[in-house]
Amino acid sequence: MTDYEVTETLDVKGQNCPMPVVKTKQSVDSLDAGDALEVLATDPGSVSDLGGWAETTPGVELIDQQEGADVYTHYVRVTE
Amino acid sequence: MSADTTDGAEVAPDELDRAELAARVDELEARLADVEADDDDGQPKMSIIATKGTLDMAYPPLILASTAAAFGYEVTVFHTFWGLDILHEERSKELKLSSVGNPNMPVPNVIGALPGMDRMTTKMMEKRIADNDTATIEELIETSLDMGVEFQACQMTIDLMDYDEADFYDGVTTGVGAATAIQDMADADIQLLV
Numbered sequence: 401m402t403d404y405e406v407t408e409t410l411d412v413k414g415q416n417c418p419m420p421v422v423k424t425k426q427s428v429d430s431l432d433a434g435d436a437l438e439v440l441a442t443d444p445g446s447v448s449d450l451g452g453w454a455e456t457t458p459g460v461e462l463i464d465q466q467e468g469a470d471v472y473t474h475y476v477r478v479t480e
Numbered sequence: 481m482s483a484d485t486t487d488g489a490e491v492a493p494d495e496l497d498r499a500e501l502a503a504r505v506d507e508l509e510a511r512l513a514d515v516e517a518d519d520d521d522g523q524p525k526m527s528i529i530a531t532k533g534t535l536d537m538a539y540p541p542l543i544l545a546s547t548a549a550a551f552g553y554e555v556t557v558f559h560t561f562w563g564l565d566i567l568h569e570e571r572s573k574e575l576k577l578s579s580v581g582n583p584n585m586p587v588p589n590v591i592g593a594l595p596g597m598d599r600m601t602t603k604m605m606e607k608r609i610a611d612n613d614t615a616t617i618e619e620l621i622e623t624s625l626d627m628g629v630e631f632q633a634c635q636m637t638i639d640l641m642d643y644d645e646a647d648f649y650d651g652v653t654t655g656v657g658a659a660t661a662i663q664d665m666a667d668a669d670i671q672l673l674v
Contacts, residue, residue, distance in 0.1 A: 414613045415613055415615070416612060416613055416614050416615070417543065418543045418546050418547040418550070418615075418620075419615055419623075421547055421550050422546045422547065422549070422550045422623055422627065424550070425549070425550035425551075425627070426550075426626070426627065453547075453550060453551060456551055457550070457551050457552050458552060459552075
């Protein structure tokens, strides 16, 4: 893991598949290369979904995922 | 080309082989360049054919389309027969769930076939969708359109069902037929019939 500073936070708490991934992509598109997006989700599927999405999608990189009590926090970096 | 042969008699055939190989490599490289050029911009494509218009069967094509768009895919969804109702602005908000023909339903078919049962199971499903904060069909269509998904309404079915082009969500492509769907499927990396 490298250092990062969160540029923007996306709150998709309460939303279910496919919205966490879809809204993350929409947010990422409005960011610049080097920016880091923080995604707050309650959907347990978001851990696997956002991981798979970041791995397969060009221009993004998953920096970190944290599982809290109720909230899953994901950090995505825009690479291009 | 290097000539490491010491025996003069073998120089000719050896050099011929090397020349043939070099020519073959050139030919293959040219063909590879052609193939890569045909691959457009390298953006992956997905083509879905949506044929069903029940509430449960409207979800899979929309969820997959919006998710593929999030993955950077160029997505087309060709809606035909009852699948056309998903794109119909009014009818998409009134999609129903059948209470018969699904063995997973908690009621036997003979009860499910009674008048009003489809309405009841549909209401139950709609309540579950709302309670679970699952996106509505309308939300999924609007989001997909925002993300560049192309929704196509089969012209033959529009005529068959006597729908009007104005009945569909803004941004829906009309005036397309099976040939368009085939073309999209031939170009696509993923093809699905739902």
